[in-house]
Amino acid sequence: MSLFISLTLNGEAREVSIDDPRVTLLDLLRERLALPGTKKGCDRGQCGACTVLVNGRRANACLMLAAGLDGAEITTIEGLARGEDLHPVQAAFIEHDGFQCGYCTPGQIMSAVGLIAEGDAGSDPERIREGMSGNICRCGAYHGITLAVQEASRRMAAKDEGGAA
Amino acid sequence: MKQFDYVQPKTMDEALASWEPGASWLGGGTNLVDLMKLGVAQPQRVIDLTRISDLGEITFQQNGSVRIGAMVSNADLARHAGFAQHFPMVAEALLSGASGQLRNMATVAGNLMQRTRCAYFQEETAACNRRTPGAGCDARDSDEEARALLGASPACVATNPSDFCVPLAALEAQVEVRGVNGTRQIPIAEFHLLPGDHPERETALEQGELIVALHLSAEAARFARHARYLKVRDRTSFAFATTAAAAALQMEDGIIVEGRLALGAVAARPWRVAEAEALLVGQAPDAALFARVAEAAMAGAEAPVHLEWKIDLARRTAARALAMAAAGTPARLPALPASPFGQQNGDLAHV
Ligand SMILES: Cc1cc2nc3c(=O)[nH]c(=O)nc-3n(C[C@H](O)[C@H](O)[C@H](O)COP(=O)(O)OP(=O)(O)OC[C@H]3O[C@@H](n4cnc5c(N)ncnc54)[C@H](O)[C@@H]3O)c2cc1C
Ligand code: SF4
Ligand code: FES
Numbered sequence: 178m179s180l181f182i183s184l185t186l187n188g189e190a191r192e193v194s195i196d197d198p199r200v201t202l203l204d205l206l207r208e209r210l211a212l213p214g215t216k217k218g219c220d221r222g223q224c225g226a227c228t229v230l231v232n233g234r235r236a237n238a239c240l241m242l243a244a245g246l247d248g249a250e251i252t253t254i255e256g257l258a259r260g261e262d263l264h265p266v267q268a269a270f271i272e273h274d275g276f277q278c279g280y281c282t283p284g285q286i287m288s289a290v291g292l293i294a295e296g297d298a299g300s301d302p303e304r305i306r307e308g309m310s311g312n313i314c315r316c317g318a319y320h321g322i323t324l325a326v327q328e329a330s331r332r333m334a335a336k337d338e339g340g341a342a
Numbered sequence: 343m344k345q346f347d348y349v350q351p352k353t354m355d356e357a358l359a360s361w362e363p364g365a366s367w368l369g370g371g372t373n374l375v376d377l378m379k380l381g382v383a384q385p386q387r388v389i390d391l392t393r394i395s396d397l398g399e400i401t402f403q404q405n406g407s408v409r410i411g412a413m414v415s416n417a418d419l420a421r422h423a424g425f426a427q428h429f430p431m432v433a434e435a436l437l438s439g440a441s442g443q444l445r446n447m448a449t450v451a452g453n454l455m456q457r458t459r460c461a462y463f464q465e466e467t468a469a470c471n472r473r474t475p476g477a478g479c480d481a482r483d484s485d486e487e488a489r490a491l492l493g494a495s496p497a498c499v500a501t502n503p504s505d506f507c508v509p510l511a512a513l514e515a516q517v518e519v520r521g522v523n524g525t526r527q528i529p530i531a532e533f534h535l536l537p538g539d540h541p542e543r544e545t546a547l548e549q550g551e552l553i554v555a556l557h558l559s560a561e562a563a564r565f566a567r568h569a570r571y572l573k574v575r576d577r578t579s580f581a582f583a584t585t586a587a588a589a590a591l592q593m594e595d596g597i598i599v600e601g602r603l604a605l606g607a608v609a610a611r612p613w614r615v616a617e618a619e620a621l622l623v624g625q626a627p628d629a630a631l632f633a634r635v636a637e638a639a640m641a642g643a644e645a646p647v648h649l650e651w652k653i654d655l656a657r658r659t660a661a662r663a664l665a666m667a668a669a670g671t672p673a674r675l676p677a678l679p680a681s682p683f684g685q686q687n688g689d690l691a692h693v
């Protein structure tokens with residue numbers, strides 16, 4: 178089999194050849210497109226380390242067949258910052274010690290970006306913990322993660338209001 | 343993973359024409375791709391249904407009934423304002439399942455069709471009648487906790503793990519399926535089969551048929567003010583149910599006019615008992631009444647000694663779900679949907 182799919186990957190249009198339908202989006206990113214920022218933890222949907230945005234929504238790249246993604250817009254951790262300017266969620270994770278070893282962090286950050294866009298949690302810590310429960314942190318950095326998501330959520334809401342005014 | 347041939351039809355006719363024995367339909371892939379990696383599912387062809395546009399819509403009819411396309415995501419359905427208002431316990435059950443990421447991917451049909459989480463089913467080297475008819479059942483004499491208390495057979499003691507299907511059973515949803523011979527509707531109560539001698543037959547779908555939509559009637563919305571889903575888990579969030587219950591009441595002047603109760607994680611399908619529901623009619627909500635109803639709903643339950651606690655937990659889950667439903671549907675879902683923990687109260691919904 179040989180199949181070409183078009184992707185918008187971190188803002189850039191890409192034509193990608195898929196020679197085997199078994200390739201997941203996660204393996205495509207890490208092994209074939211030199212984007213190892215997205216991590217593989219369980220490879221079964223159970224840990225959230227592989228979280229990316231697909232058409233603006235958070236998803237587990239380990240359970241997505243790449244062959245099905247023609248036309249999709251994919252954002253990975255490598256695509257969040259604007260040059261040296263960190264995304265507000267990235268900045269908040271640093272400020273609030275939202276990680277220890279860092280392995281789960283790309284997934285946590287992408288999941289938080291997705292959660293904030295969903296708009297259900299706001300800065301309510303209980304809703305944030307529930308909304309982030311698909312991301313496991315083996316180091317137990319959950320307290321800092323919750324604070325970081327609260328902070329980023331507030332800042333992004335304030336910025337949106339500022340922009341609208 | 344075994345090699346397979348991948349197709350992505352754009353129309354229903356194309357999809358039906360591309361089916362052949364040994365093929366699998368693909369929705370969000372959150373169950374199928376996982377099982378393919380484990381070697382438990384080995385389809386020769388994978389038919390991706392996600393690009394068929396008419397499968398992706400939620401349509402309310404004039405009369406208030408709703409048709410939900412098979413490929414609508416679990417997240418989109420739970421967040422659809424009109425849907426959540428009319429069928430709040432379905433939204434609550436959906437939001438208590440899996441994770442934010444998985445709910446974005448998982449589809450309505452995939453959720454209905456998800457396979458058991460029996461650990462021996464998922465372990466390729468274990469004996470499992472459901473996976474390999476006639477092989478035996480390694481779960482029966484094991485300490486597996488995801489074990490049916492009701493409706494099990496010597497051949498298989500697996501449970502259905504879906505949260506979504508529990509309130510759907512209570513509300514008597516209909517599953518619309520299509521095959522080369524046309525379309526038919528299957529009541530949800532007849533959709534998932536008890537194992538009997540043939541645990542490998544899991545649903546009423548025939549070979550080559552696929553789910554196109556799910557229907558909830560306008561009458562099912564009459565429970566909207568008193569409807570809750572309760573799910574007990576090993577951890578607060580992101581875990582399958584140990585026990586679960588969907589409870590819905592229609593109340594008038596403080597009296598229950600009609601009640602529905604379906605239990606999850608206790609059988610190979612959501613468990614409903616008409617005699618238990620009948621006890622609710624004409625009564626005022628009361629803890630002793632709910633305990634009697636729960637007892638009747640679990641009549642005939644059996645468990646090995648090490649799992650007897652689960653029978654008791656299932657009863658308590660049912661009684662508490664009924665009490666929560668009687669108290670009223672919250673206007674906004676609690677921060678922890680379906681959880682026994684956290685804030686339960688808040689303003690009630692008056693829909
Ligand atoms: C880590 C993890 C945690 C989870 N936790 C929960 C939980 O707490 N509660 C819960 O309820 N669920 C849970 N799930 C299960 C999840 O809900 C299901 O995996 C999901 O709903 C399946 O939907 P899908 O679209 O991804 O299905 P797929 O994986 O695409 O398909 C599943 C099955 O349905 C069949 N199928 C798909 N579409 C159709 C169709 N239109 N017609 C006929 N057959 C079809 C497929 O062939 C396959 O057999 C969890 C899953 C994971 C991985
Ligand atoms: S309980 Fe059913 S699914 Fe589990 S091993 Fe036995 S036959 Fe298989
Ligand atoms: S690697 Fe995808 S969820 Fe763990």
Ligand code: FES
Pocket residue numbers: 275276277278279280281282313314315316317318
């Ligand atoms: S920071 Fe180490 S796993 Fe989360």
